Structures are given as C-alpha cells and as structure tokens.
Amino acid sequence: MSARLPLPGWLILLGALTAVGPLSIDMYLPSFPALELALGRGAELTLACFFIGLALGQLFYGPLSDRFGRKPPLYVGVALYLLASLACALAVNIEQLAALRLLQGLGGCAGMVLGRAIVRDRCDARSAAQAFSLLMLVMGLAPILAPLLGGWLLLLADWRAIFAFQALFGLACLLAVHWSLAESHVQRGAAPLALGSILRGYGALLRERHFLAPTLAGGMAQAGMFAYIAGSPSVLIAQYGISPQHYGWVFGANALGLITASQLNARQLARHAPAWLLQRALWAPALAGVGLLLISLLWQGQPPLWLLLPGLFGFVASLGYIGPNAAASALAGQGERAGSASALLGALQFALATLAGLAMALGHGGGSLPLAAAMAVCGLGALLALRLQPRAEAAPQPA
Template sequence: MTSRPREPRALRRHTHHMSHSPRRRPDGRLILLLGALAACGPLATDMYLPSLPAIAQSFGVSAAAAASTLTSFMAGFSIGMLLYGPVSDAYGRRPVLLGGIALFTLASIACWLSFSVGELVVVRFLQALGAGAASVLSRAIARDAHEPSDAAKVLSMVAIVTAIGPLLAPLIGGQLLLIGGWRVVFVVLTLFGLACAVAAYLRVPETWPPEKRESAAVLRSFAAYGRLLRDPLVWGHMLCGGMAFAAMFTYISATPFVYIEYFHVSPQHYGFFFGANVFGIMLGNFLNTRFIGRLGTLRMVSIASSVSIVASLFVALMCVTGWGGLWSIVFGLFFVVSVVGLLGANCATDLMYRYPKNAGAAAAVFGATQLALGALASAVVGWFPGISPFGMGVTIGVCGLFTWVGRALVVKWHGTPAPHTVQAAAP
C-alpha cells in the first residue's frame, strides 16, 4: 500500500473551504518547503562560485572555459523549466518535482567525480535539468494553492526563503575550498539533493488535481508556448524580468574573477560581497510583500525595472571608466541585484493569472527566458579578454537598455485582453 504525503493542515483547510474563505492567509509551512526546494538551483550556482578560479587551475584551462560550466548550468536550467511546466500541467506537479530532484542528486554525484572540464560542463547541464523542476514548480504550486490576490506575495515569501541559501552559499563554498578543494562543494550539493528528495516525498502535496489534467493535453500545453509568444505583454515581461536577471547573472559569472583576481579579494571574503547582494534580494522581496496589495503588479514592475535600468547604466559607467574603483561597482550592483526577485515574482504572477489554464507553461516560459538570457549574458561577458571589469560593465549596461524596452511593452500592453487563441488551447 503506497503512502501519500501528509498535506500541511493549512493547505487542507484551504482546499476544503476555499469557497467559504477566499482571502486565506498564505500557508507558511508550504512556503518554507517551496523555498527550500527552489534553492536547489541557486545553491548549485552560488556555492561553487568561489571555486571557479580553482577549477580553472585544476584542469589547466582558461577562466572562460571554467565559466562555461556556469553557462551550461543555466542552459540546462532553462530547458528543464520549459519541459517541466507543460508536463506538470498534464500529469501533476508532484511526480515531475520528484523526478527532477532525483536527477539533480545523481548529477551532483557525477560533478563530484568529474575529471575534465568538458565532462563537468555536461554533468552540470544535467544537474541543472533536474534543478529546473523545483524552480518552475514552486511557482506553479504557489499559484495552485493560494488565492490570486496572495500569489505575488507568496512568491516573494518563497523568494525570501530561497535567498537564505544563496546568502550563505558563497561563504560556505569558500570555506569548503579551504577544507578539501572544489570537489567537496559537490559532495555537499549531493547531500542537499538527498535531503530535498526526502522532504519532497514526505511533505509536498499534489496541488494540481486529476480533474484538471488530461494526459493527451501535454502536446497542447507545449503548443501553448507558440501562442503565448504572440502576446506583446508576454514579451514585455520576458524582457523586463529576463534582462534584469541577465544583468544579475553577468555579475554572478564575472565577479569571481573581477573581485578575486583583478581586485584581489580573497575567496573567503568574496562570500561577504555576494551575501550583501542576496540580502538586497531579500529586502526587495520583503518590500514587495508590503506594497503589492497597495500598488499592484504594474506599478511594482514599473518601479523595480526603473531602479534596475538606472543601476545597470551606473555600473556600466563605473566599470568602463574605472571611477570609484571596487566600491562604486559594489554599490551599483547592490541595486541591480536587489530588484531581480521582486521583478520575477510580479512578472511571473501577472503571466500565470493572465493564462490560468496554462499556469505551468506561463511560469516555465518566463523562467526559461530568464535563464536563457542569463546564460547568454554569461557567455557574452566571457568573450571579453582579460579579467578587468570592462566586459562586465558593457554587458550589464546592454542588459539595462533591454530592460527599458521590456518595461515600455509592459506599461503599454498591461490590462489589454489576452489573445483568445491561448485560452482556447488550454486543457
């Protein structure tokens, strides 16, 4: 007899009494679970950042070759999200989530045992393919289990919980590098994956009921991507949230070399610089939970994207001219990074409620675009020669300009009806 996961009591009450209680408070325990699971991807990215120079030295390759392991991770993360969204719409959230975490854990073992940078690039791709399940499904599960008025707030709360891992990850990664080298990082990620698998199996409930699924609808769910991309508002959100994320990911991929090798920050102290920006993400998401009900998604997206645009252009100026040195770059990057989670929560929520019957596909197309643009930005910054801040600044400045284009589209098309063809295609 197969045991079923025990649902949190608050979620059971929400499910059974939704019609009588349309304004229920978000379920705190579910938020904690989703936040911890969604941290698989950020932890796998951030914990090994201080090790990138050591990986390059270990395999005798260039900084750009070592950074390609980060690019392959983002590419796998993006593809995984595109895959998991429609499949979970057709077959349910829980089995897809469990399968993704299992793949993440097995690939973490393979990363641990890699003996060439080419092999590490491949298994990092597979690791990300598994981690993508937690990221896209945390959004879809939050949408399934909570009222529309609470969804953006819930996603911001999930982001705050998720940010605790990246806040500590570079600090932990720097210490692990001292203890046993970069391979120890993947040992810890393997153990984390196992813990996540057990937690998901025992505690994460199924939130997409069978009556809303149809196995044959998976092809229609994938077909929904094409129809989603005909909506100008979708493009606005993808550019606005995606290019802001790409600016942040440029910082993630470039600063291990810029800070550690160019400005001579120690790998252990690098974690403090990184942690300050993760604190900024937590602060941005906290402010979103306080003001989203009063201002609404459009104004929050507009304000946050404006901050991102101005800060990105400031960082570009500082990096290209060298004015202010390290601290001017650190100051500007704090604002670039702080609004990324807030933008992601509001952009994703707006899209999922614009297309309620394709919520998984809508979350996936937004998340995958973020990650694809992040991978592209990581590759672009790697093309610049040397380890100076110049390439990072130019790339972040371009991201800021495209964020402005996305903001303009969101402001213009927000509130217009969704194309009827997308809703008709829903299962």
C-alpha cells in the same frame, strides 16, 4: 490558498527546491582549483553544462505538469538530480563530470519551474507575488551561504564531498515532496502529450503580451544581474585591487539589498498590485545602469569606487521588487497551463541571463565600461519590455 501566513510549510519546501539551482552553482565554486588538479582543466565547462541543463529542462517539466499534475514530474526531476549528484561525486575525468552536470541541471530545474507553478495554483496574483518575495530570501541567501558551506566541506574532505552533500539534499527534498507536499493541480489536461501541441502552446504564450511583457522585463533585469555576477570579480578585484575576501563582503552586501527589497515588496503588496509595483521598480535598474555607464564614460572605464558601488547595489537590490512581481504578473490568469507558462518564463529569462554572461566573457578589457554598458542595456531593455503590454493592462491597478 493564500500566502499570508508568515512562512507556510509548503512555501518552505518550495524554497528548498528553489535553492537546488544556486546551491549547485555556488557551492562548488571554491573547489575549482582542487577539482582541476584531480580531473584536469575545464571546470568552467562543467558550470556551463549545468546552466544548459537548467535552461532546457524547464521546457519539458512545464507541459508534463499540466498533463499529469505537479508531483509526478517533480519526483522525476528531484530523483534525477539525486542520482546525477551521486554520479558527479564518482566522476573520473572532467568530460564525464561535465556530462553529469548537464543531467544534474536537467533534474535540478524541476523544483524551480514547478515551484512557480505550485505558487500560481495556490495563490491569486497578489498573494503569489508575496510568496515569490519570500522565495527571494532563498535566492539572496544562497549565493552568500553556499560558497561558505562548500569551503567548509573542503576543509573536512575533498571536492567529491560537495556533490555527496548535494545528493543528500536531493534525497531530503524527495522525501519532503512525497510526505509533505499536496498535489496542487487537480484539473489536469486530458489530451495526450505531443511535440506539436507543446510547441503550439508555447507559441500561443509568446503571442500573449500580458505574459510576454513582464517575462521579458524580468528577464532583462535578471540578465543585468547575471552580467554583474560574471563581470564584477574582474572589475573589482583585478582593476580596483579589492581582495577576494573583501569582494565577498561587497557581493554579500548587494545580496542583502536584494533580500531587503524583496521583503519590503511583500509588505507593499498589501496596498498595491504586483503590476503597479513592477512598473515603478523597473525605473531603478534603468537609472542605475545608465548612471554606471555615464560615470564609466566620464572616467574612461575607471570611475571612483565610491561612485561605482552604489550603482551596482541599486541595480541588484531592485531585483527584489522586479523578480516576484514580474513572475506573478506573467503567471496571472494562466490557469491550467501554469506549468507551461512557468517553464517558458524560466527558460526565456535564463536564456537572456546566459547571453549577458557570454557578453561579459567576450568583453575583457576596458575597465568598468563593458560591465556598465551591459547593465545599462539590460536596465533600459527591462523598462522598454513592459511597454509591450496592452495599454489597459499596463495601467496602474487599484490595491
């Protein structure tokens, strides 16, 4: 199937499944003060546990989906997310909530990894990149809308209502998967699952440079955006005195840039191959990151805001081109092991993003310099990672 339709029904459902991650991350951020008042300090721990679940869970769902099809593991993952969300709403202490958030992440990542695999099953490389560009609408809108929805629920009830809403969302997704999503992986593997064979499969993927190069390129760029998410509040609010409300507008403007770029990318895919667009788009975060680092060094960590904000915008907006084309390029040609490839792609990229977030957590002080340095390293790393591709595959492809 092609993704040429304006917004196919199956793609809308995959968008909802992809939204589980950002919805579960951003929606309960406004509830941190009330949550800690009720359960004790450690709200950040619950977020970290969810991240761990997201990263690790992907490695399991991919091989399972290659063996049994996409829908059975999707049933398991969404059902686990639903039950864990209900349990989170009933948690009695912060340690219990952290453990339940780990389970919620293990379930919620199923839609992310299997969504990419289903797109690969239904689309060729160019149509897959178009479909991923449409899914970037969800990834861009969720960080804007989820905190607003969480804040609205806090006005009507307490923090437990947020997890109750997530459980209802999981139930709706589970029913939609059952009634509306056709199985896309009909040629399933016959070999029994074994840890050794799974590890060998991942090892083989890591040795394939046409998979590894775009995966690392997309992961490094995504890590730079994760550094921005983790570091920009302290820089913009604490250093420059931007109010939390105005910071939301800055964050939203950058997310809007990402959305706009992803839709421009979808249009340009009618004339250019995903690999061709990816090669050129990777220059944007590299130049933006280096530019941010240079102005931070020149102004000793306190550059003018009018110079800082365009660099942040350019870096984040470029992900609208890089994310869809990197995923489509990495998954092209994977065939029957698209699930495993999607799982490894997600796990590697999320691991890089988590490392960037940890680096920002350790890099307090120095004004904008730590953030600019992290984004410069990630931008240049993304550009260099694509050089791992074999020369013939790295050459621009005709439209």
